Amino acid sequence: MMYRLxxxxxxKAQIFKISFMAIIDALLIWMFFASMAKEDSSTLSAxxxxxxxxTNLIYFAKFTLPLKFLLPGLILLITFVVVPVAYTIQxxxxxxxxxxxxxxxxxxPQIEANGLTLxxxxxxxxxxxxxxxxxWAALLTSQVDQxxxxxxxxxSVVLPAGSYRADDLGIARSTDGFDxxxxxxxxxxEESIINLRFPYKDNSFISPQGIDIAAVxxxxxxxxxxxxxxxDTASGITYIDNGRGxxxxxxxxxxxxxxxxxxxxxxxxxxxxxxxxxxRGPFIGVFIWTVSFALIxxxxxxxxxxxxxxxxxxxxALRRFYRSILILPYAIPSFMSILIWAGMFNRQFGAIxxxxxxxxxxxxxxxxxxxxxxxxxxxxxxxxxxxxSSGALQSIPSELEEAAAIDGANNRQIMSKIKxxxxxxxxxxxxxxxxxxxxxxxxxxxxxxxxxxxNVLQGETAGATDILITYTYKTAFGSQExxxxxxxxxxxxxxxxxxxxxxxxxxxxxxLETM
Amino acid sequence: MATxxxxxxxxxxxxxxxxxxxxxxFPIYVVITSSFNPTGSLATSSLIPQIWSLDNYKVLFNNPAxxxxxxxxxSIFLAVANAAISVFVGTAxxxxxxxxxxxxxxxxxxxxxxxxxxxxFLALAAIYVMMERVYTVFPAIGLGSLGGLxxxxxxxxxxxxxxxxxxxxxxxxMELDEAARIDGASSFQVFWIIFFPLAAPVLAVTALLxxxxxxxxxxxxxxxxxxxxxxxxxxxxxxxxxxxxxxxxGPFAAGSLLAAIPLVILFLSLQRFIIGGLTQGATKG
Numbered sequence: 001m002m003y004r005l006x007x008x009x010x011x012k013a014q015i016f017k018i019s020f021m022a023i024i025d026a027l028l029i030w031m032f033f034a035s036m037a038k039e040d041s042s043t044l045s046a047x048x049x050x051x052x053x054x055t056n057l058i059y060f061a062k063f064t065l066p067l068k069f070l071l072p073g074l075i076l077l078i079t080f081v082v083v084p085v086a087y088t089i090q091x092x093x094x095x096x097x098x099x100x101x102x103x104x105x106x107x108x109p110q111i112e113a114n115g116l117t118l119x120x121x122x123x124x125x126x127x128x129x130x131x132x133x134x135x136w137a138a139l140l141t142s143q144v145d146q147x148x149x150x151x152x153x154x155x156s157v158v159l160p161a162g163s164y165r166a167d168d169l170g171i172a173r174s175t176d177g178f179d180x181x182x183x184x185x186x187x188x189x190e191e192s193i194i195n196l197r198f199p200y201k202d203n204s205f206i207s208p209q210g211i212d213i214a215a216v217x218x219x220x221x222x223x224x225x226x227x228x229x230x231x232d233t234a235s236g237i238t239y240i241d242n243g244r245g246x247x248x249x250x251x252x253x254x255x256x257x258x259x260x261x262x263x264x265x266x267x268x269x270x271x272x273x274x275x276x277x278x279x280r281g282p283f284i285g286v287f288i289w290t291v292s293f294a295l296i297x298x299x300x301x302x303x304x305x306x307x308x309x310x311x312x313x314x315x316x317a318l319r320r321f322y323r324s325i326l327i328l329p330y331a332i333p334s335f336m337s338i339l340i341w342a343g344m345f346n347r348q349f350g351a352i353x354x355x356x357x358x359x360x361x362x363x364x365x366x367x368x369x370x371x372x373x374x375x376x377x378x379x380x381x382x383x384x385x386x387x388x389s390s391g392a393l394q395s396i397p398s399e400l401e402e403a404a405a406i407d408g409a410n411n412r413q414i415m416s417k418i419k420x421x422x423x424x425x426x427x428x429x430x431x432x433x434x435x436x437x438x439x440x441x442x443x444x445x446x447x448x449x450x451x452x453x454x455n456v457l458q459g460e461t462a463g464a465t466d467i468l469i470t471y472t473y474k475t476a477f478g479s480q481e482x483x484x485x486x487x488x489x490x491x492x493x494x495x496x497x498x499x500x501x502x503x504x505x506x507x508x509x510x511x512l513e514t515m
Numbered sequence: 516m517a518t519x520x521x522x523x524x525x526x527x528x529x530x531x532x533x534x535x536x537x538x539x540x541f542p543i544y545v546v547i548t549s550s551f552n553p554t555g556s557l558a559t560s561s562l563i564p565q566i567w568s569l570d571n572y573k574v575l576f577n578n579p580a581x582x583x584x585x586x587x588x589x590s591i592f593l594a595v596a597n598a599a600i601s602v603f604v605g606t607a608x609x610x611x612x613x614x615x616x617x618x619x620x621x622x623x624x625x626x627x628x629x630x631x632x633x634x635x636f637l638a639l640a641a642i643y644v645m646m647e648r649v650y651t652v653f654p655a656i657g658l659g660s661l662g663g664l665x666x667x668x669x670x671x672x673x674x675x676x677x678x679x680x681x682x683x684x685x686x687x688x689m690e691l692d693e694a695a696r697i698d699g700a701s702s703f704q705v706f707w708i709i710f711f712p713l714a715a716p717v718l719a720v721t722a723l724l725x726x727x728x729x730x731x732x733x734x735x736x737x738x739x740x741x742x743x744x745x746x747x748x749x750x751x752x753x754x755x756x757x758x759x760x761x762x763x764x765g766p767f768a769a770g771s772l773l774a775a776i777p778l779v780i781l782f783l784s785l786q787r788f789i790i791g792g793l794t795q796g797a798t799k800g
Contacts, residue, residue, distance in 0.1 A: 035652045044652060065702060066620075069611035072604045073673050080670020081630055084638035084645060091641060308535065311528045324783065325536055328543065331782035335733045335749045336771040339756055340542050343764050351545045379538065440634050442734050447753070469637070476640040477738065484640045491637050499629060506628065 095245040096485035100260040107261035115221025122216035130180040151198035269489035282462035294438040305385025330383035366464035432505040550768035571765035586751035594729040605676030631674030
């Protein structure tokens with residue numbers, strides 16, 4: 001065997017390595033510049049630069065042999081697991097939801113734009129659009145007193161009679177230095193025209209409402225940069241930054257201006273989980289069902305799997321045949337079987353109702369829906385537990401059983417006093433892992449019941465069968481409100497729970513000490 | 516008395532097994548019959564089908580709105596690429612952890628252990644926002660692309676695979692690579708020429724488990740792949756029975772059956788190895 005590799009040493013290997021790295025480097029450099037060319041992608045550029053730097057350092061330096069083997073896995077793990085987790089932690093500290101998605105800098109002009117109101121005490125104007133020194137300007141004839149204004153984006157001046165030419169209707173058409181645009185040109189630029197603002201009086205300006213008419217808009221919300229507050233000039237209410245991504249009225253914090261922005265507030269989402277009744281209620285309900293669902297599922301699967309293993313470990317007829325059939329649920333892709341079960345429990349044309357001649361609406365009753373989930377999960381999971389129990393049973397030395405039999409123990413005693421404790425000891429890491437898996441068993445809930453039934457009319461945000469992970473999904477990607485900040489906070493809670501369960505289980509099994 | 520209770524116990528055992536077998540086979544029976552049932556429901560008035568037809572299968576291959584073969588291709592691409600790359604890269608990491616002694620090894624292993632218990636879709640919202648950003652710069656690996664989804668799968672399977680493979684590699688005797696080293700082989704040569712072929716069977720099993728896992732994955736795929744032509748089998752078939760298409764069970768059953776049969780055959784023929792892999796963690800723990 002050694003001779004075959006002899007050809008792949010020295011120069012050849014060096015050339016191969018260098019050309020391989022050259023390709024990788026070229027790709028990374030291209031990606032780096034492509035990413036630098038875009039706005040808002042500094043993080044991405046930094047990640048690419050870091051990958052470039054470490055790859056070259058590690059594959060061309062001499063002292064880093066283990067890292068040469070670890071690096072590809074490390075890059076994937078850090079980029080697609082560690083970075084998202086870190087980002088989740090960061091997002092959980094933001095008010096980041098529908099209505100609070102953009103940055104504060106982007107939100108300010110939008111709030112100001114929303115604070116514009118049509119001033120019905122001011123006159124409307126007949127509008128002739130044109131350019132002054134190449135910039136947008138307007139000749140405005142008041143519909144009330146036929147006075148004429150020449151407005152640019154900087155200022156507007158009243159033109160004395162005689163300094164402009166009017167048509168038969170008294171509408172000013174042209175004046176010196178004003179260069180009217182054609183109607184076609186105006187029609188083609190309607191979008192930019194709508195956004196034109198010509199100053200009128202304090203806090204109000206003239207804005208085109210079409211290509212030949214303009215009205216006065218009042219800036220009713222005025223931004224005070226020093227106080228970082230908005231004042232409503234009409235009502236006199238002051239809106240201040242409430243620290244949660246909105247400007248809220250000083251007198252009534254529930255009155256907020258839209259849009260809000262993505263605001264840093266480290267504990268807002270976490271305190272919401274514990275104190276806001278609209279969030280805490282469903283969260284606690286979901287939490288309890290998650291734990292009971294995972295616990296009951298594991299216990300049921302284990303009970304059935306173990307019993308089956310005990311029976312099939314005896315010499316009974318057709319043993320192999322039984323075994324091949326009974327592990328089928330484990331071999332069939334689970335998303336398919338879950339959906340098939342969902343169809344079978346359907347009220348109108350499901351096979352279960354057809355079998356019993358009933359019309360039970362399983363998915364409309366919280367209790368029945370929960371039972372359906374447990375039954376289907378049992379179907380999916382018992383073969384796995386049969387397989388591992390069977391393996392554990394066979395690994396118990398037969399001497400133990402013989403010794404107990406000699407001491408006068410009967411079969412039941414051997415089972416309950418000797419085998420069962422041993423099996424539990426052997427399988428406990430797998431039982432705990434299975435609990436952790438079911439704790440986050442998204443597929444079965446999402447595909448079977450979708451978390452329902454949900455009483456939407458009563459404003460419920462979580463369904464009766466939602467577990468934490470599907471609740472997180474709904475919170476983040478729901479159809480009505482998408483609250484990425486709160487969803488990230490729930491994710492962190494799940495992280496902590498599953499992580500501590502796993503750590504505790506590893507401590508128990510002493511894996512950490514023998515590594 | 517004793518023989519009587521033994522007999523009733525035996526009857527009880529058989530009864531238990533037969534109830535379980537009926538429970539197991541019932542959905543399988545339903546999916547087979549409804550795949551041939553042109554009315555599109557999972558069971559009409561009777562459980563025994565009255566009419567048989569291949570209409571549902573024709574829908575999968577003849578209807579342009581249902582690019583079933585493209586879905587299969589996408590699924591196979593993702594599953595094969597994820598299995599191959601993650602096993603290869605994972606083995607390299609596992610090799611370093613198992614065979615080399617270096618600073619931070621123990622810490623690295625503990626970190627790996629913690630990372631591998633976190634399903635990557637817990638960071639779903641973050642991944643989504645992140646890949647949305649990547650899309651604006653590199654559409655080929657951003658949101659909505661198979662490439663981007665593959666990268667996320669790879670990251671997610673890295674922890675589990677490296678950890679699992681390290682367990683296997685520990686069981687391969689050290690003497691083999693020591694002998695090769697004495698003959699002058701470098702670490703990379705030991706890994707590639709001695710060690711990789713030796714570990715091939717376990718690598719194959721890990722790859723198979725990874726393949727099945729990817730094939731089954733639904734959450735990330737459904738969130739990621741919006742375009743009808745980039746869907747996987749799981750996401751595509753789900754659309755038949757989800758809100759959009761109404762309850763159209765016939766084509767769903769046919770498509771599921773076609774996709775499941777090769778997997779079941781693969782699983783049953785390799786079951787001894789797979790089960791060995793499953794129970795290893797238990798019996799050695």
